[in-house]
Amino acid sequence: MSAKKTLVLFWDTLRSPPATISLGVLAFGGFVTGIIFWGGFNTALEVTNTEKFCISCHEMSDNVYQELQETVHWENRTGVRATCPDCHVPHEWTNKIARKMQASKEVWGKVFGTINTREKFLARREELARHEWARLEANNSLECRNCHDYDSMDWDAMSDEAVFYMQPAAELNTGCIDCHKGIAHHLPEPSGDSPVIAQLEGKAARSLSSGEDYYAYKPVTLFTGADRALPAGNLSLGARVKVLETSGDTVKLSLDAWRKNKGYGRVLYDQFGMNTRVAVLEKDAAGDAALVEAGAAETDDNTGLDWSPVKVTLWADAEGFVADAGLLWDVASESYAASCSGCHAQPDPDHFSTNAWPALFSGMVGFTNMDASEQELVLTYLQNHSSDHSSTH
């Protein structure tokens, strides 16, 4: 019989009332196979939701599973322990099925050996960790809270230090992962690339045009000449420069700033009397009148310091600038809100003055996970949106 004939016969048989099988047998057969299917489906779902299944890949058993065994989620006084799926697979049905489908990507990774060596795993660990953090931040640490509950915490049984941090978090209903990253596996090694800078990388100006203003989005090294042989200093994040000439990937730029007429005048500030740093120059460059042109000094009555306006002309790599400062402030304000609201309602940037922000910021930043570049960007954002720059305060 040809395949087509078989199909036609099959279809015709399905469309006709049964002639030889009784209704009872059909109903019973359908019922029983339905039960078997449903049971099999659930069993498959459960088998793929066990730790044994997760660590059947050496990628998991040699890396993250070993790290888990050093932590309290593996062994503790109560004898309750968390297995991989407890934290990493959503318990709610829809999201669980979506996660199971997502695992097709893991099968792909297994087949093509995406992280099949320790080196490859370490290189991607930050990316993998960020996926999990984003997931737990979005669902307010749901998988942690399947076991842990603020309402069930016995404050008297906690150390004073634990209560000091935990009670305000409970009042704000802060998600566990906001503070407890790296609690069950090692934290990723800092890759050197700040994630905040990486976020801005895609928005960097592709080519710079003469006469336009640009803003440094990462630390930019300045040079004394177009050959870029002798370093002259560094631009701070958010520093505004005017591009004078471009040739290849080298750009000649000028910077209008102020300096305090004290010491070598190496640190340049955005405006008169405002401690918003825009650049730090090498000693030799700072004293070179051909590079740094200073105007008449003015005295700041608050501090008694003399400030001079300076026009600095230097060279730099054309990479590292954005055309719109708003791009920087968007990223910075997001980071400010995310990092600071974990413990308290963050004040509006214009709640404090430009010169008050550095001390306030450095007093608090130790409680956050901001890296050095992120700190610099956020502080610059706060100073540029302080009460000195706002009409509402």
Added chain:
Amino acid sequence: MPMRSERMPAASGKAEWLSFLVLTLIILPALAVLFVGGYGFVVWMSQIINGPPVVDF
């Protein structure tokens, strides 16, 4: 429906059993898995676009 009875006068018992077993043991389970898998896939894609699911406590 006279058309059908003309084309296929009487189904044999063998063809009926075979069709029944193929349908209940192979086709319908495969469709069910495809359907659930497809649903999971659509949810996954929506999570890529809208970000991971948000839960408020």
